[in-house]
Amino acid sequence: MQQLLKIKSKQTVALDTVEMVLENKAVSQIAVPGQFLHLHVDGHMLRRPISIADADPSVHTVTILFKILGEGTRKLSTYQIGDVIDVLGPNGNGFPLVNATKNSVLIVGGGIGVPPLYYLAKKLTESGVTITAVLGFQSKEHVFYEGEFEELGKTIVVTNDGSYGETGFVTNISKEALPSIDEYYSCGPLPMLQAVKERWNNIPGYLSLEERMGCGIGACFACVIPTDDHGGYKKICQDGPVFSAEEVQLK
Amino acid sequence: MQQLLKIKSKQTVALDTVEMVLENKAVSQIAVPGQFLHLHVDGHMLRRPISIADADPSVHTVTILFKILGEGTRKLSTYQIGDVIDVLGPNGNGFPLVNATKNSVLIVGGGIGVPPLYYLAKKLTESGVTITAVLGFQSKEHVFYEGEFEELGKTIVVTNDGSYGETGFVTNISKEALPSIDEYYSCGPLPMLQAVKERWNNIPGYLSLEERMGCGIGACFACVIPTDDHGGYKKICQDGPVFSAEEVQLK
């Protein structure tokens, strides 16, 4: 569906990283963790897919966080409170919320892959699941939402250069530092997802994937990902962006 | 020169016709009647040439009036007070201000050709010249600046459909309705200028011409007008937009 979302607040939460709280009743009511909004940015041909980082139907808000990378996100960052953003969404399928027996869940986020995991973590803890979050960032000035995650569960921040928290990659965290886990959920850059899938290959996991998109709704075949070697595929925008780790081939 | 002009006020003075008072000290000090500003409009490749309709160096203002015709002027009309417009200018040469002996001047304006003539009329009357203005518009709802001109001299408004003032074209005004005149100045659509040149071919006249422009400063040869049949030409943006009626061929 196409909706207009009004910017209610806007703040820079880390280097080049902007958080916007948007107002729209319908979207706030139906958004589930892992879904994304396909945002139109003035003067740009293609829309930008941005994950839903939080939603509060009681006050009709939806939160997004985005990193200023190219021209579209740079332009978006100049939008002011009160401005209205034209979006398609919520698009795609969210994370499957675990059933109650799986009660220890690992959340692994990398950089701008962290936002959708926040909404997920909130929903999981609300339903009684224990979460442990490992959040990786390039360096200290990129870190955001550490406090927000700490309110939900054990949170370990890792920076590649060691300027904050642990040093290295999210997959470097030793077994001892983590509780025993039943399932994991991850979102971040592809090399990280590959490493995550490999490290925790003995337990069920869900990955949220990114790809350059055209339509964002399943019509153009821009965002496919192979599911096997025989031409099988899924569309990230429509069938994903969340997939079970087994379901997709990470090239 | 390139300058930033801040919008100080903005009002609709007739159907689809917007007046903007812009602030810029340098431009207000050097602008002469007949010159134009080459305005950059967000998202548009080419600048838009718009005449200077007034300038007041004492308060650092420059006034423009424009008609909403296509996408560029439509966009410009959405600019708000406080917004800043990037302009090149003042460009071109203005009207040659008559010497004191020529003391009765006819001003003939058509539609959106009227604005530059206002600044001209002001300057002429300031230097003691008597002006008579004939202003043509499509119909009543297009009329603007009648009062402003009346403060400067005799003003006759003509509408094509007769819905206001006299009926017909500016060149229909009878000899009797006009004083004896020494010189004329005109700006408006090409067919009007041709008719004006023909009707007052016995006295010196100056015409302000329009053409689609690229650079607006004389470099691209987009806006040439033939001066003879042997390849002679002038550039409207650099040598004009004002020419003596004899100097140019109106095709």
Add this chain to the structure above:
Amino acid sequence: MSLAVELPGLSLKNPIMPASGCFGFGREYSDFYDLSILGAVIMKAATMESRFGNPTPRVAETSAGMLNAIGLQNPGVKKIIATEVPFLASFSIPIIANIAGSTIEEYRQVAKAFQHTDQVAALELNISCPNVKEGGIQFGTDPFMAQKVTEAVKEATNLPVYVKLSPNVADIVGMAKAVEKAGADGLSMINTLTGMQIHLATRKPVIANKTGGLSGPAIKPIAIRMIYEVKQHVSIPIIGMGGIMHAEDVLEFLLAGASAVAVGTANFQNPYVCKEIIEQLPHTLMQYSFSSVKEAIGKGIV
């Protein structure tokens, strides 16, 4: 205000249809509006067997345009006939099947396969997809090859055939004449221009296939020029496309000589674009003193 246009095999209640590859098989857009308002629909390219297409990334954004190299991903003509055609047929609008192949034989087979349904009204012969490596490109830029494939398809079908021309040629009129001579019932123009974008950080082309097809408003002046030129040299009708975003653009294509238009890239930015254009078109025609779509066709040719 009559928006209707009659073309070989196509009775269009209005001249607006989604362009091939930019609307899938209509399912997703049917969530946004009732597809029965469309003049027609052009399906995504069909090949004989299912194809996966090119590796990703498959799209990039450019100034006033985009690049794509989907690579003809599709489930194969049999599946399209079995599942997609019936879905679209439920909207009671003319269905145009875009057909592609790597060899003349494949084109012929795909065309033949569409004989097995009576729900397809016409074929659009995609000889111009720049993203197929095995031959697509040469069909679209060589008049002799274009003629050959058109003849083969005409033989294999009794449906009207609209040949979709590639703009990546020096002489578009020569291409148009060649396929007209070969029996084409109409032309579709233009397909995308071959382009590329290089990603500065990774120092390589953004599109995995390296090059992609440029579409969107950026190419509209090229489409208008080619239609204007071709219209004066052929007597078969033209379905125009390339950068249409608004009803005004549609009128510009009609004036240049198109009898109907297809809207591609714009659907990605605004899923309602075809609906909005259909609603706006009567007003736009009236504003410029036309009393029907038919009246405007070719009126810009001087």
Add this chain to the structure above:
Amino acid sequence: MSLAVELPGLSLKNPIMPASGCFGFGREYSDFYDLSILGAVIMKAATMESRFGNPTPRVAETSAGMLNAIGLQNPGVKKIIATEVPFLASFSIPIIANIAGSTIEEYRQVAKAFQHTDQVAALELNISCPNVKEGGIQFGTDPFMAQKVTEAVKEATNLPVYVKLSPNVADIVGMAKAVEKAGADGLSMINTLTGMQIHLATRKPVIANKTGGLSGPAIKPIAIRMIYEVKQHVSIPIIGMGGIMHAEDVLEFLLAGASAVAVGTANFQNPYVCKEIIEQLPHTLMQYSFSSVKEAIGKGIV
């Protein structure tokens, strides 16, 4: 950070030059900044005799681009040498003369005329101007004709010759190879794509010449693609152009295989654009981990 590039006949302190026809003979832009900062300057096209060019309107705006049909208006080669070249020479930057003609003989004569000054460093052979009717177009789209005119000009001059290619062709590599074989010292690419815009209210083409050349960011993906393809098949250097607005665009052209670039349409929007790009370029190169312009040339080719 070294911005310097050495090309046949041209020692460029930086790779930025204004494109032919978009900077006149520099006089107007010299009011905005000191032209001596430029890597070089390419003059507006010179023909043997003075030309008035096409009727007006000569330009139109398009999405992320513009159309122009100036029609080679210029004061003739003699006057250019007498008055314009000395003016530009006062800035001590390499001057490239863009030469055009309606016949091979005219090209030869214009080239010869530039032997009469020692202030011109190289010739840019404009075989691709789409706005000249008598023959310009066929030189630019026919490899045989392109070869002929290149050979004629090479014979007539001892200056290095950069042949400016037209993008209005199916096989740009074939064109490039043909002129390389004919002795071209370098290539300039791309010139404009032929386009048209129709004015709805008057129902006729906006440009009096009907068609015009499309330039600006709209065509950048086509320029990048063509340079990328050609670079891999020729060994002469390429001056790249087509839609450059920012230093990032310059780097994209370098990565695609250009050794230097020309900036055209952007000058109209921002008269300081060449200056700003020259100032920004070192930062952009650094940001993407290059330590010189030379290092970036062709690095995007995979």
